Amino acid sequence: MRLNPRIIFFLLLLIFPSLLPAQDTLANLFRDKKPPVEYAEAAFKTTRIVIGQSIENTPQGNILLTISHHFGAMNTGYENLFGLKQAAFRFGAEYGITKRLVLGLGLNTDRNTWDGFLKYKILRQKSGGKKFPFSLTAFANTAIYTTKWDVPDRKNYFTSRISYCFQALMARKFNEWLTLQITPSMVHKNLVPTSADHNDIFTLGAGGRAKVSERVSINAEYHHIFPGQVVSYKVYDSFSIGVDIETGGHVFQIFLTNSTGENEEGFLTNTTGRWNKGDIFLGFNINRIFTVFEPKSFRE
Amino acid sequence: MMKKYWIVFTLLGFYFSGYSQAFVTKNGMIRFYSETKLEKIEAVNRQVNVAFMPPTGDFFFKVLIKSFNFEKALMQEHFNENYLESAKYPDATFVGKITNYQEINFKKDGTYPANVEGKLTIHGQTRQVKQTGTLEIKNGLVTARAKFSILLADYNISVPNTVVNNISKSIEITVEATMAELNKN
Structure with a gap:
């Protein structure tokens, strides 16, 4: 009979059970548990x-x-303090209704536009016991501009003020410092300037973040607008690059972009600035989060 | 395959060294608390693995950093991302002994003081610690309780200047775990 080293070990163990270091055996008690998701x-x-x-x-x-x-645009010169004299602004609030569903509201100074959105986590990237390679979130918003009619001397309908945006956000966190996202979008405008302009406008975006420290990351995003959809005025792809700084309660985002619009319809389909012409806008977002209800799991 | 061997070895090990008397739980609790004038931070984890072996006094616990629950979701994110770096250091462990285990009568209900000594590993940093707690024996169950403080600096957990007044330098930790005998699980 050939003696398998495992059998020898096994026999030794029968004779000298103390060969097993006790504290390792304690850890082994939990070893066969399947890894958590x-x-x-x-x-x-x-x-x-x-x-x-x-x-x-x-x-x-x-x-x-x-x-x-x-x-405002940086290429407007000293007279305009390189854009500092103008401002476009959005004030937004969003609330996490469930772990997956968020409801948001916003007010934009651009044509006094109100926007409302729903955002739903469909798939979540996971590893361990169950694996899935990326996260998928659906986003839908409605924007209603409330300034005077662009063309007042014709019959105007309230619905003409409304536009919608639908997005599928797909992202993968590759590691602790790199996340990439792909964002196909469709904007539907109830009213467009001419009949040659499309009501449904498709764009494809990509973006990501690279963390440079625990609290700072460099972020960028690009949205390509497919040609032939907006014809009555010139539109360009939107590109923004910025830095996220997290200070505990706040996240500050400081960025440069060629888009003025702050809601999706605005920056996806109405970007008229061009980076290479110096139509660059300095911008920032200040994000502050407040806990309204603490999670059930916290208290028994 | 090797995994299965380990289970066999472990069980045999228990059998031959009188280890049949192992008390374990997977639902131990660890709560921690930090209080400063500006902010109160509290978190709880109810999925702590705890094991105790009366014949030798060996005591062990292991806790997943990600399964700490906070009152504020943002705190939980920062705790994992910035302070404990749970992607790099997924768990905290204690490996040691209850040194006065011989003074404890496991057959008799009651509460006994316990001196605990061993290695506490948090955030990848291991330190020798010595604390006191209690062991309560009741209806064949063993409940271990301890309350102690640790210094963040001891475990290389750095707090940036902007929030240095929000997070206490010393964190109070409460452990409570009710363990049942292994073969009765």
């Missing part, structure tokens, strides 16, 4: 990459207040 968390510091949505949701029971601010 680990969800990829904190893929981005906040719910926006730069100006567009990220896959992050406001946590359940929390309110996130966001002040987004864009200055």
